[in-house]
Amino acid sequence: MKTKTIAASAWLAFTVSGFGMGSAWAILPIQHWQQPSGAKVWLVDSPSIPMVDIQVSFDAGARRDPQSKSGLATSVSLMTSKGIKADGKQPALDENGLGEAWADLGAGFGASAGQDSFSYTLRSLMVPDLLNRAVDLASRQMAQPSWPAQVWLRERARWSAAIAESNTRPGTVARRAYVEAVYGGHPYGMQTTAATLNHIQIKDMQAFHASGIQACRAKVSVVGAVDKAQADALVTQLLSRLPKDDGKGCQPLAPVPEVPPLKEAKLIRIPFQSAQAQVLIGQPGIKRNDPDFMALLVGDHILGGGGLVSRLMEEVREKRGLTYGVSSGFSPGMHAGAFTISLQTRPDQAEQARQVTQETLAQFVADGPTEKELRDAKDNLIGSFALRIDSNRKLLGNVANIAWNDLPLDYLDHWTAKVEALTVADVRSAIQRVLHPDRMVTVVLGEKK
Secondary structure (H helix, E strand, O other): OOOHHHHHHEEEEEEHHHHHOOOOOOOOOOOOEEEEOOOOEEEEEOOOOOOEEEEEEOOOHHHHOOOOOOEEEEEEHOOOEEOOOOOEEEEOOEHHHHHHHHHHHOOOEEEEEEEOOEEEEEEEEHHHHHHHHHHHHHHHHHHHHHHHHHHHHHHHHEEEEEEEEEHHHHHHHHHHHHHHHHHHHOOOHHHOOHHHHHHHOHHHHHHHHHHHOOEEEEEEEEOOOOOOHHHHHHHHHHOOOOOOOOOOOOOOOOOOOOOOOOOOOOOEEEOOOOOOOOEEOEEEEEEOOOOOOHHHHHHHHHHHHHHHHHHHHHHHHHHOOOOOOOOEEEEOOOOOOEEEEEEEEEEEHHHHHHHHHHHHHHHHHHOOOOHHHHHHHHHHHOOOOOOOOOOOHHHHHHHHHHHHHHOOOOOOHHHHHHHOOOHHHHHHHHHHHOHHHOOOOOEEOOOOO
């Protein structure tokens, strides 16, 4: 079945399922198994185009950076593309040679570090010779980076200069103060500076890579024109050079503490010469496995996540003209990521914009959405659901989300039905449990009385 056909069928079947007419399990079948190495694999066979997309994720994100070396995980991801060691008859490649090798293959490979996870992504055509060479090169790049010291010194200097430049921007200054206040010393609140970068040495990156990037810790998502046997072989080849666990299993990683809740409200005013004042309001929010995740998603869509049709936009922009845009959003992760409302406004309107925003939030928490707001939000979310899976890359993102968060294999099949089933009481109860307007951090930067 072609991807466009899948998307079109998904729209119809998911919408129908919202009205109680059965499951759409056949639309997006996800296969899942565990390899002898311990690696876990999730597969969607999507034969629409002769390509394959693979994401390999590890519990090695920024939350595992030492506090004095914030930026370590991102440094490792950066250095992944700067060269690989020789392997048998295959020569070493510097960053230029590596770039040329990927260009010759017509494939793409990269690494990235988030708050929780460290991921590699590979995209290649399904031409047998090209695919085999692409997977082999990706395997080398994952397991055998060359860590050129002079290149790290160059990149560290560039990064430090970029940080210094960003610290002249009002948005960066406000965000740094906000993150520090919301997370209260939790690793989610650690911020990379020139000082922390200066503490990061090649040996630190090597140790981080060796302890976190192991086959037994891998969660691998595969989307493309491959069956289970092909996908299993590709993943085996991709992880073949990573350290093995010698049959003892992966040693457990050190636990990371939870984000402490805020005990009281905090208002931070930062003087700053800027054409626009910055206002940030929020608190620690939810973990991704929160049982009310769906109700909170819909509630936030109504409050400020739904763009022009949200309540905050109506009150702050449409009625009073205090801002061009205001939005809200949760950032759930393995720990309680922040719930944040953000806006920009004229410096002389900052206080009024803050007050109106906080009043709108307080009223929404107290009373919840109206029936009309809930119906509109459901229609918007359900109607746009097909756009979430209309390409291999989007499918990969959804499968990786299921893999990383240990969600049910049929999570997407029942997504719209769960949205449709929510009531005003469900949303109001979830919002009232999680959001506390009287205990939020508020940052106002660039205000003029």
